[in-house]
Amino acid sequence: xxxxxxxxxxxLCFSVFAISQNEHEPQNGGQPAGEQPANMEEQHGDPGxxxxxxxxxxxxxxxxxxxxxxxxxxxxxxxxxxxxxxxxSIGPWSLPLPCFLxxxxxxxxVFSSGKFHADAHGNGHxxxxxxxxxxxxxxxxxxxxxxxxxVEVAHHPxxxxxxxxxxxxxxxxxxxxxxxxxxAEDRSTADxxxxxxxxxxxxxxxxxKNVTSxxxxxxxxxWMFLSIAKAxxxxxxxxxxGVQGFIEPIFLFIQDEVAKPFLGHKWEQxxxxxxxxxxxxxxxxxxxxxxxxGGSNVSGNLAVTxxxxxxxxxxxxxxxxKNYWEHILWMPGVPAWVxxxxxxxxxxxxxxxxxxxxxxxxxxxxxxxxVMVIFVSLIFVFSxxxxxxxxxxxxxxxxxxxxxxxxxxxxxxxxxxxFVFTILTASYIGAATEEAHH
Amino acid sequence: xxxxxxxxxxxPDFGLIFWTTIIFLIFWLMIGKFAFRPIAAALKKxxxxxxxxxxxxxxxxxxxxxxxxxxxxxxxxxREERAHILKEAKDAGNKLVEEAKIKAKEEAQKIxxxxxxxxxxxxxxxxxxxxxxxxAISLEIAEKVIRKELKGNAEHEAFVNxxxxxxxxx
Numbered sequence: 074x075x076x077x078x079x080x081x082x083x084x085l086c087f088s089v090f091a092i093s094q095n096e097h098e099p100q101n102g103g104q105p106a107g108e109q110p111a112n113m114e115e116q117h118g119d120p121g122x123x124x125x126x127x128x129x130x131x132x133x134x135x136x137x138x139x140x141x142x143x144x145x146x147x148x149x150x151x152x153x154x155x156x157x158x159x160x161x162s163i164g165p166w167s168l169p170l171p172c173f174l175x176x177x178x179x180x181x182x183v184f185s186s187g188k189f190h191a192d193a194h195g196n197g198h199x200x201x202x203x204x205x206x207x208x209x210x211x212x213x214x215x216x217x218x219x220x221x222x223x224v225e226v227a228h229h230p231x232x233x234x235x236x237x238x239x240x241x242x243x244x245x246x247x248x249x250x251x252x253x254x255x256x257a258e259d260r261s262t263a264d265x266x267x268x269x270x271x272x273x274x275x276x277x278x279x280x281x282k283n284v285t286s287x288x289x290x291x292x293x294x295x296w297m298f299l300s301i302a303k304a305x306x307x308x309x310x311x312x313x314x315g316v317q318g319f320i321e322p323i324f325l326f327i328q329d330e331v332a333k334p335f336l337g338h339k340w341e342q343x344x345x346x347x348x349x350x351x352x353x354x355x356x357x358x359x360x361x362x363x364x365x366x367g368g369s370n371v372s373g374n375l376a377v378t379x380x381x382x383x384x385x386x387x388x389x390x391x392x393x394x395k396n397y398w399e400h401i402l403w404m405p406g407v408p409a410w411v412x413x414x415x416x417x418x419x420x421x422x423x424x425x426x427x428x429x430x431x432x433x434x435x436x437x438x439x440x441x442x443x444v445m446v447i448f449v450s451l452i453f454v455f456s457x458x459x460x461x462x463x464x465x466x467x468x469x470x471x472x473x474x475x476x477x478x479x480x481x482x483x484x485x486x487x488x489x490x491x492f493v494f495t496i497l498t499a500s501y502i503g504a505a506t507e508e509a510h511h
Numbered sequence: 512x513x514x515x516x517x518x519x520x521x522x523p524d525f526g527l528i529f530w531t532t533i534i535f536l537i538f539w540l541m542i543g544k545f546a547f548r549p550i551a552a553a554l555k556k557x558x559x560x561x562x563x564x565x566x567x568x569x570x571x572x573x574x575x576x577x578x579x580x581x582x583x584x585x586x587x588x589x590r591e592e593r594a595h596i597l598k599e600a601k602d603a604g605n606k607l608v609e610e611a612k613i614k615a616k617e618e619a620q621k622i623x624x625x626x627x628x629x630x631x632x633x634x635x636x637x638x639x640x641x642x643x644x645x646x647a648i649s650l651e652i653a654e655k656v657i658r659k660e661l662k663g664n665a666e667h668e669a670f671v672n673x674x675x676x677x678x679x680x681x
Contacts, residue, residue, distance in 0.1 A: 259517075263523040291534050374520045
């Protein structure tokens with residue numbers, strides 16, 4: 074019992090230390106007050122090049138006027154931390170990642186994100202083939218007058234509110250080069266403008282933080298399962314041992330509680346898919362929960378859950394038998410006028426089912442990550458952005474406890490969400506392959 | 512610190528879609544083939560092995576129990592037989608001894624009887640012999656006496672012989 078209490082206190086102290094280390098960072102790493110450029114007036118309605126040569130300064134940094142100082146915003150901090158990035162930052166180190174960028178008007182650009190010479194906030198001060206790094210993410214200057222190749226730009230981007238076509242305001246990044254501000258475009262996204270994205274001037278196929286984490290988890294799981302499979306061969310007839318003994322109950326749980334009850338005698342056919350889904354999601358969920366390791370929000374990214382949901386959709390509907398399609402398209406045993414109502418509903422259900430899978434996993438994992446960032450952000454909110462250190466230390470204790478509590482819950486959520494995704498997939502496949510029995 | 516208020520995780524990025532598809536498909540197909548299926552097969556085999564072993568153990572135990580019962584029955588039977596045999600042997604021994612005793616007695620009696628008979632015979636022979644001798648002696652005596660008195664009296668001689676014959680020793 075003493076051991077547990079001691080290790081808990083140790084963890085607590087360590088967390089407070091780690092958090093207070095972070096707390097100093099904005100003071101040291103942020104722009105010192107003396108170097109703050111003069112306040113810049115907001116520009117509206119002109120996303121194009123903004124001429125700031127009126128200031129007459131040739132320096133890259135100061136050439137475009139002063140950047141407005143932002144208040145600390147926990148929501149924005151949380152959004153930033155759960156976002157995908159083109160660099161992998163662990164504590165004070167940021168590992169460069171390979172960039173594979175494609176612009177229809179320029180072709181492929183392949184380089185390491187280390188070439189951007191990013192600072193601690195992930196803002197690069199080198200533009201490569203019109204690509205720049207803003208807050209850890211690659212953006213592109215679509216302006217044709219901006220030079221290709223490597224050019225030095227201002228050390229930090231400028232943020233301005235711009236009016237979009239629909240009249241709403243949006244904060245956009247501008248890059249200062251030779252006293253001119255160039256708007257930087259986000260990469261293309263597949264939401265069709267629904268969530269503020271859309272097709273832009275370039276596509277990012279880089280090995281981002283999320284992709285790197287995924288590859289790492291893929292490698293780890295592959296190594297683990299291949300060695301387990303080998304262990305079953307070499308230790309045939311012996312009791313399971315080590316990682317084999319750790320995974321076996323989980324494997325048996327999915328096999329006996331998910332695959333067999335829902336899939337009947339066809340369980341063996343779909344077992345690899347269900348296992349792959351479960352362990353892939355579980356691995357990613359848990360990897361995101363490891364503190365001080367970047368906290369990659371992989372399974373909390375809609376792109377990842379979308380792919381999993383689409384694959385599930387394909388597996389379910391491609392294995393659907395006559396009975397399944399009959400129940401969707403022309404429900405047997407009900408009056409004709411009910412069929413007319415039922416068919417559109419059932420058809421919608423075919424698409425809604427994978428969509429709920431996609432959104433449930435995304436929302437749960439993203440929410441978990443955000444809550445933790447926001448709990449830590451409370452320290453900065455209550456310490457008045459580092460000015461009131463005492464209040465910061467006081468809040469650090471409380472928010473550490475809250476974060477520890479949330480992390481415990483998140484471990485549970487990581488397992489539950491992987492399990493729910495798998496069991497629902499199994500039930501959809503089970504419904505699609507069920508034989509007629511009436 | 513400056514942050515874009517931009518909720519990027521909800522904007523599915525083509526690169527991430529591409530990589531996720533590739534990585535997940537490889538994971539599913541490769542690990543499914545080389546790990547999940549073999550593991551499931553091994554687990555199934557082990558399950559049936561364990562069930563088989565349990566059934567076998569149950570069967571063997573039943574067999575052992577049967578064997579033990581049989582052995583016990585055999586042992587009881589053997590014990591009974593031994594007792595029986597012992598008893599029989601004892602009886603036979605007793606009988607033999609008894610018979611031998613009886614036989615010995617009979618033999619002894621026979622010997623004694625035959626000895627008695629012989630003695631009797633000898634005695635009779637001896638007595639007869641004695642009678643004859645006594646007769647002869649008496650005859651001699653009587654002859655001598657009669658010779659002296661009655662010389663050649665056949666009537667006397669027959670009378671004396673008759674007397675001698677009447678004499679019975681004991």
